[in-house]
Amino acid sequence: MTEEFTAMFDADRAYDLDRKHVFHSWSAQAKLDPMVVTKAEGAYVWDRDGNRLLDFTSQLVFTNLGHQHPAIVRAVQDQAATLCTVAPNHVNGARSEAARLIAAHTPGDLNRVFFTNGGADANEHAIRMARLHTGRSKVLSTYRSYHGGTDLAVNVTGEPRRWSNDTGSAGVVHFFGPFLYRSAFSATTEEEECQRALAHLEQVITLEGPSTIAAIMLESIPGTAGIMVPPPGYLAGVRELCDRFGIVFIADEVMSGFGRAGTWFAIEHGSAGSAGPVVPDLLTFAKGVNSGYVPLGGVAINEAIYSTFAERPYPGGLTYSGHPLACAAAVATIETMENDGLVEHAAALGEDVFGPGLRELAARHDWIGEVRGTGVFWAIELVADQATREPLAPYGGTSEAMSEVVAACRRRGLLPFVNFNRIHAVPPMTTTAEEAREGIEILDAALTEVRATVG
Secondary structure, three states: OOHHHHHOOOHHHHHHHHHHHOOOOOOOHHHOOOOOEEEEEEOEEEEOOOOEEEEOOHHHHOOOOOEOOHHHHHHHHHHHHHOOOOOOOOOOHHHHHHHHHHHHHOOOOOOEEEEEOOHHHHHHHHHHHHHHHHOOOEEEEEOOOOOOOOHHHHHHOOOHHHOOOOOOOOOEEEEOOOOHHHOOOOOOOHHHHHHHHHHHHHHHHHHHOHHHEEEEEEEOOOOOOOOOOOOOOHHHHHHHHHHHHOOEEEEEOOOOOOOOOOOOOHHHHHHOOOOOOOOOOEEEEOHHHOOOOOOOEEEEEOHHHHHHOOOOOOOOOOOOOOOHHHHHHHHHHHHHHHHHOHHHHHHHHHHHHHHHHHHHHHHHOOOEEEEEEEOOEEEEEEEEEOOOOEEOOOOOOOOHHHHHHHHHHHHOOEEOEEEOOEEEEOOOOOOOHHHHHHHHHHHHHHHHHHHHHHO
16 A cells, blocks of 8 residues: 555545545534544444444435445445446446346336436436427426536525526426325315315426426435425326326436335335336436446436437537446445345335334423434434424524534434434445344434433
C-alpha cells in the first residue's frame, strides 16, 4: 500500500481536506461539521473516534445489502479485472445480465431497461419518454414527494427542496396524495382517504385538460417525504385514471424498490384492494438495485412505449449508461437477494420486529404521533402535541428537540435518518432481528432522555 493511499485513511486529514475543498449538497457550507466514516461492515459504520454506529439510514436508503457485502465487492473486483469500462453503444455482459435480472422481477411487461447513472436522471428520462410517447407536455406529481435534484426532477419534486430551485416553467402540476394522518381531505378512514384522493386527482386532470398531460409520476411509497403507504385501492385507482385519459403512469421506485418495502417493488402493495396487479407504464429505479456500491439507475419500459422508439431514435443517452462495474454490482446484489431470501427477510423484519416494536414505542412516548411503514421502510412521526398533531419540527425545517434526539441516538450507538419532524427506520435488508431490536431500544432511550430534558 502506497504512502499516498494510506494517507487517504487518516481521518483528521480527510476532515481537514473536506472542509477546505469539498462542497456539500443541500447544506450551508460554513455551518457543516460532517461525520468522518472510517470503515463500515454489515449494518454498522465507524466514525473517526472509533465509535461503532448501527446504521438505521442505509446511508441515503441505498445500502440494501449492507456495507462491504463480500459478494458485491468480489463482483466489482472480478469485473474490474476483466473489463473496467466500455462505451454504452457496445454490448457488455454485465449490463445484459443485469437487465435480464431486473426484468425478471419488474411487474407486467416492463421488460426493457434503459440504464442511467442514478435516480434523478432515471426520472428525467422517464418523463422525456412519456412526453415523446404521448406528444403531451404536463406532468402531475404529489406535493409530498422527492424525485431528484437535477433541474426537471427537482421541479417534479413536491417537498421543500424544490422551492429555491423551481422555475415553475417545466409543465409540472402538483396535487395532494393520500396521507390519512395529515389528510388534505378531512378523511377519517383509509377508505375515505383513498376515495377522496382519487376524486381530487380526477378533478385536477379534468381542470388541467387530459389532452395536455403526458404522465402522472408517483413514488409507489413516498420515501424521503414520509413513508406514507398508500391506502388499499389508491394505486389501482391511479392506474384506471391513466388508462381512461391516455396518461403514462410512472412509478418512482428509486428508494422503495428492490426489497426495501418487503416486496421486490413497492407497487406490489398497490394490488391490495384491487382486482389484480398494478403495473405502471414506466418504472424508475436506482439505489437498492446494487446497494449503491457503484452509481446506477434506470427505467424499466413497457412494450407500448418501447414500440414508440423501435423505429424512431430515442433522443437521449449517457456516457456511463450500463457501466460494467455498476452492472456487475447489480447482478451480485440481485442474485444474493434471490439466493438468500432477503426480500422475505425484509418483510419478516417489518411484520415481526419493526411494526410491533415501533407501535410499542408509540404507546410509551407522547412525542410519537404515528408510526407507519412496511419491510425495512418505516417512519416515526414526532409531534409536540398528539391532539393537535403539531410537528416537533416545522415542515421544511428542524428544531432543538429533533437535534437533541439525533445527538442522544448517536451517543448510544445509533445513526438515525432524520427529515423534518420524522425519524425513519431504514436499515439494510440484511439487518438481523437482534440488531433491529437494538436500534428500537436505543431510540426508546434517546426519546426518554430528551423528553425529560427538553420537555
